[in-house]
Amino acid sequence: MKEKQNISVGIDNVEAADKIAGLAKYTSDIVIEGMLYAKTVRSTIPRGTIREIKIPTLPKGYYTVDATDIPGDNIVGMLRDDWPVFAAHHVNHIGEPIMLIVREDKAIITEIVNKITITYDEAEPTFDFTDSCEQLSFQKGNTKKAFKEAKKIIDYTYETGYQEQTYIEPQGFIGYPENDGVTLIGSIQCPYYVKHAVMQTLGASEDLVRVIQATVGGAFGGKEEFPSLMACQLAVAIHKIARPIKMIYEREEDMEVTTKRHPAKITMSAAIDADNRVMAIKSHVGLDGGAYIGLSKVVLSRGMLASTNAYTIENVTARGDVYRTNTVPNGAFRGFGAPQMIFAIEMFMHHIAKDLNIDPLTFRKAHMVKQGDLTATSGVFRDPVIMNSMLEEVLKQSNYIEKVKQYQHPESNKGIGMSWFLHGFGFTGSGEKDKIKARVRLKKDEQDNVHILIAAVDMGQGPKTTMRKLVANLLDYPIEKVIFNNPDTRYVPDSGPTVASRTMMIVGGLLARATKKLQDQWVAHQEVVTEESYEQPSYVQWDNEAMHGDAYPAYSWGINVCEVEVDRQTYEVRVRNMWNIYDVGKAIDERIVLGQADGGQAQGIGYGYLEVMNHREGKIMQKNMTDYIIPTAADTPPMENTLMDNPYPLGPYGAKGVGELTLVGGAPAVALAIEQAIGKKVHTIPVTPERIMELIDNE
Amino acid sequence: MVENKIPTSYNEALKILATGSYQVLNGGTDLMVRYRGWSETRVKFKKNMLHIHNLDELNYITSKDEYIHIGATTTHETILHHPLIPEIMKKCLRVFASPAIRNMGTLVGNIGNASPAGDAVLIAYLLEARLVVESLRHQREVPIEDFIKGPGSIALAPDEIIKEIYFKKLNFNATYFTKVGGRQSDAISKVMFAAGYRLDADKIVDIRIAIGAVSPTIIKDKTIEKSIKGYTLKNLSNQKSMILSQYAAHINPIDDQRSNKHYRKKVALNLLEAFLNDIITRS
Amino acid sequence: MSEKISFELNGQSITITLSPDHRFLDVLRKHLNIVGPKEGCGEGECGACSVLMDGYIVQSCILPLGSVHGKKIMTIEGYRETKRFKALQDAFLTEGASQCGICTPGMIMATEYLLSHNPHPTDEEIRHGLAGNLCRCTGYNMIIKAIKRAAKEGEGLW
Incomplete structure (x- = not known):
């Protein structure tokens, strides 16, 4: 028997050859004979009651589709069901959908949309953090006592802004009537989220709603829950008109009305003892939820769970609120609450050290998590923590310690920053067991091709390649004989959403078990089907009410080091270099993991210093790719990425989660580098040139 | 509905402009964005458009005495790589927009749009450039600072076109x-x-x-x-x-x-x- | 008013009767079934719609049809039949330079433009050569490596 190759060795991405040649079919490339187009009529005010809608006389065959056409619930089924499919009476943010105009001639549709006049009774909108609609808290140890006994108490407040996913392919669907039901093809991360939401809105049974994933041109969380809204609207339109309909957002529409990363305000307070150790941390996270809460509570929870990051703190009190504001609803974005909190805690640890006159690196090392320590929620870090050897390696590669000294000179205008971080994967606590209940299926056909039947979506992050590789390797079988088509809910079971860095670890883990079963039941030239469903590791204990116990079965770890130069005349930042090191257990494909690293880091540092989005009275100001600045090739620095081997016993081949991990540390790394370069404490991201000017001027 | 015309010669362009009802569309990098509509629909121009971008007669960079002349349809990328062009203009064009925009946009077109943030327009000011403006009625020359009156506002009659821009070679340390x-x-x-x-x-x-x-x-x-x-x-x-x-x-x-x-x-x-x-x- | 517009598309002569104020991207995608060029932003910023016009890279989403009259257009559909494309495709695959892939056809056209003018670009020249092609997945470094690989392994092609 030939020796099996190390699973981690990179192979060519199985979808990439077609993508490079322009052959891949994205939603907007799909044309269905006789299809119509839909355009959305939207609220122009942040809050009010619709008094009257004046619609011009419609030409023959033109339709409006609104809340009155909904056969089921006027709600987009998400974690918290508060988001209407169409605004019926009240509007709560600018850009809220009120109706669709549908027909084939786009020029006439535009004319109709422009002629519709809506009068409102306007109400006073809320834009500040006052209307709390979700609260969470947890407690570890005895924070009160620690603060009473503290030698010193240090407080800081940190703020983070919006971040737009800015997938290059805007949101879109095409749908058509099929067998008394509706079929929707779209740019989505979660086929079953869409299916369940549409079933609820149509009041339709499972067999009447079919959802198919088209090639997805980037998502990053932006196509987790938002597509459910579009799908529900389009399904209602198809239900009413019984024709194929296409709805693709224009870029400006996409940027103005789709979900973004929650702006956050985080207050941190630390109790310091006589040995300059942090005895306790109290934190409060405030998230701007926007007009509808959707899954904001889970984002808040993710953020709070990161409140002690890669540090062990004996006593912790974490509290958080999601505030409702009359702005576009915020939602999922790679990292899911963690980027905000990891920015805050990394800056905070650094700022405490500075205030105590201690070398920040020494101070952080003194608090670093070790195997066996308790997490912020009193769970256990069960698996080997190799942060020390990762730190050693990245210090060496980046020459960090020497550079820190060198750049202390104020004339250098240079700085170097380092962030540490961890990320748990899968749904928090018992979410995988209670909410998702993932199922996977493998089918070997009579030609002995093996079909992977899961709902996981390849949006560029590579599961088409890694899942096939995983199954092929386990079977010791040619990868060409393993087939994984885009998920279609008619054929694949619900293996859960493609979110939370869960795909390889959870879905891949189940597939590995199903593959084992298939191997055992293998009969040549006969159809064999195997299935597996999720079982929670027995050691995971989680109390969802108290937020106590193991929030995640295991964690991935990382360190980012970032070097910058700041221009003294223009305050512009140039990121010169990045060094990054990760423990993702075992890379199922190094090339793919390194690609995730490069891309996640670019988004992470972009969040930290470049990407500005804000609203004025509820209206998004940066609504196109000219004004919302994401990094170009000229902005992104060279990056050295290192992967450590630290296999997780319950992961397939030892794999843990990857996708989000690579983003969450970027912002504090770049912010700390800028902090050193300008010699001023940074509390807010993005650290734009405008903000740097203020920091320097406010001596 | 607006009309669109593609002239085959500069003279034909002047004749069409003489009707007084056409606006010049050059590289389109500004106007195509400003008037864009829903995809697959016509661009929502407010006036009849004269598509001059393919007029090779206006695509030139020449030198006469101490002066350099740049024709209206000459793109930024052509200017950037031309040996006659002063280094200060090249410094600007190297970081201007992106290669594709430089291949489409023109210096004269940017001046016609009179954006206060137009990069190459700044250099035209520095070079104290003059514009040659022409119509069937006449030809006139105007310094750039007199031509641009405000954001998006220029001293150009409806029958006129900016034919070229020219400036004196610099002699700076x-x-x-x-x-x-x-x-x-x-x-x-x-x-x-x-x-x-x-x-x-x-x-x-x-x-x-x-x-x-x-x-x-x-x-x-x-x-x-x-x-x-x-x-x-x-x-x-x-x-x-x-x-x-x-x-x-x-x-x-x-x-x-x-x-x-x-x-x-x-x-x-x-x-x-x-x-x-x-x-x-x-x- | 429609006009007769003639141009060469991927080596074929095309004459189309259409108003010159259509965006060329729409003409390609809707009228000529050329869907390799993608619409990302509609304002010439992201580069997903990049095509070559007389060998120069342009953004077809802000290119009026009127400007195409008499020109030679190359899209990914034509380019993928060339040896140069094969060298780029191999290099992009080997370096992992395409993730979601929506920017990739445009990125390939930008690379062709870059290499055809500068067969041995430095990192810095590549970074500026791709400045009009946004990618949100890769952080660009693998694309830069792929272009350097293609330049080396495809020596003599450009």
């Missing part, structure tokens, strides 16, 4: 260009600064300063420049704060989605001061 955008490339400027000077021993015999995106039109003040000419480096050093305050009086930027007025003003003055310091310390 050094030229300066800084573009401050939201990112390293592919960005609209928040602030732009361009300058040049010539010294005779320690005396300034020529100096030009242009500042963009900080007022409705590009700042270039010949009176201040004239007052600096003849200064020794020591004079310049003594008068530096005076000069800065003279320019500060012109700088009147706005807050928008890309930056704020405090930043724009401060950075403009920082760049001006750094330029003056550079001359002073050069001695």
Whole structure:
């Protein structure tokens, strides 16, 4: 028997050859004979009651589709069901959908949309953090006592802004009537989220709603829950008109009305003892939820769970609120609450050290998590923590310690920053067991091709390649004989959403078990089907009410080091270099993991210093790719990425989660580098040139 | 419905313009964005459009005596790679937008759009460029600062076209260009600064300063420049704060989605001061 | 008013009767079934719609049809038949330079433009050469490596 190759060795991405040649079919490339187009009529005010809608006389065959056409619930089924499919009476943010105009001639549709006049009774909108609609808290140890006994108490407040996913392919669907039901093809991360939401809105049974994933041109969380809204609207339109309909957002529409990363305000307070150790941390996270809460509570929870990051703190009190504001609803974005909190805690640890006159690196090392320590929620870090050897390696590669000294000179205008971080994967606590209940299926056909039947979506992050590789390797079988088509809910079971860095670890883990079963039941030239469903590791204990116990079965770890130069005349930042090191257990494909690293880091540092989005009275100001600045090739620095081997016993081949991990540390790394370069404490991201000017001027 | 015409010769273009009801569409990098509609629908131009981008007669860079002439349909990328073009223009065009936009956009087209943030327009001011404007009625020449009246507002009659731009070759010891955008490339400027000077021993015999995106039109003040000419480096050093305050009086930027007025003003003055310091310390 | 517009598309002569104020991207995608060029932003910023016009890279989403009259257009559909494309495709695959892939056809056209003018670009020249092509997945470094690999392994092609 030939020796099996190390699973981690990179192979060519199985979808990439077609993508490079322009052959891949994205939603907007799909044309269905006789299809119509839909355009959305939207609220122009942040809050009010619709008094009257004046619609011009419609030409023959033109339709409006609104809340009155909904056969089921006027709600987009998400974690918290508060988001209407169409605004019926009240509007709560600018850009809220009120109706669709549908027909084939786009020029006439535009004319109709422009002629519709809506009068409102306007109400006073809320834009500040006052209307709390979700609260969470947890407690570890005895924070009160620690603060009473503290030698010193240090407080800081940190703020983070919006971040737009800015997938290059805007949101879109095409749908058509099929067998008394509706079929929707779209740019989505979660086929079953869409299916369940549409079933609820149509009041339709499972067999009447079919959802198919088209090639997805980037998502990053932006196509987790938002597509459910579009799908529900389009399904209602198809239900009413019984024709194929296409709805693709224009870029400006996409940027103005789709979900973004929650702006956050985080207050941190630390109790310091006589040995300059942090005895306790109290934190409060405030998230701007926007007009509808959707899954904001889970984002808040993710953020709070990161409140002690890669540090062990004996006593912790974490509290958080999601505030409702009359702005576009915020939602999922790679990292899911963690980027905000990891920015805050990394800056905070650094700022405490500075205030105590201690070398920040020494101070952080003194608090670093070790195997066996308790997490912020009193769970256990069960698996080997190799942060020390990762730190050693990245210090060496980046020459960090020497550079820190060198750049202390104020004339250098240079700085170097380092962030540490961890990320748990899968749904928090018992979410995988209670909410998702993932199922996977493998089918070997009579030609002995093996079909992977899961709902996981390849949006560029590579599961088409890694899942096939995983199954092929386990079977010791040619990868060409393993087939994984885009998920279609008619054929694949619900293996859960493609979110939370869960795909390889959870879905891949189940597939590995199903593959084992298939191997055992293998009969040549006969159809064999195997299935597996999720079982929670027995050691995971989680109390969802108290937020106590193991929030995640295991964690991935990382360190980012970032070097910058700041221009003294223009305050512009140039990121010169990045060094990054990760423990993702075992890379199922190094090339793919390194690609995730490069891309996640670019988004992470972009969040930290470049990407500005804000609203004025509820209206998004940066609504196109000219004004919302994401990094170009000229902005992104060279990056050295290192992967450590630290296999997780319950992961397939030892794999843990990857996708989000690579983003969450970027912002504090770049912010700390800028902090050193300008010699001023940074509390807010993005650290734009405008903000740097203020920091320097406010001596 | 608006009409569109593609002339086959410059003369035909002038004839169509003589009807008085056409607007010139050159590279389209500004107008196609400004009037874009829903995909797959016609661009929502408000006027009849004359598509001149393919007029090869206007695609030229020539040199006569000490002057360089650039035809209306000459793209930024062509200008960037042409041996006759002064380095200050190349410095600007290298970081201007992106290769594709440079292949489509034209210098004359940018001037026709009169954006206060037009990068190459700033250099045209610095070069004290003149425009050749033509119609079937006449041909006239106009200095750029008289041609651009305000954001998007130009001194052009409905039957006229900007045929070319021309400027005198520079003779400076050094030229300066800084573009401050939201990112390293592919960005609209928040602030732009361009300058040049010539010294005779320690005396300034020529100096030009242009500042963009900080007022409705590009700042270039010949009176201040004239007052600096003849200064020794020591004079310049003594008068530096005076000069800065003279320019500060012109700088009147706005807050928008890309930056704020405090930043724009401060950075403009920082760049001006750094330029003056550079001359002073050069001695 | 429609006009007769003639141009060469991937080596084939095309004459189309259409108003010159259509966006060329729409003409390609809707009228000529050329869907390799993608719409990402509609304002010439992201580069997903990049095509070559007389060998120069342009953004077809802000290119009026009127400007195309008499020109030679190359899209990914034509380019993928060339040896140069094969060298780029191999290099992009080997370096992992395409993730979601929506920017990739445009990125390939930008690379062709870059290499055809500069067969041995430095990192910095590549970074500026790709400045009009936004990618949100890769952080660009693998694309830069792929272009350097293609330049080396495809020596003599450009």
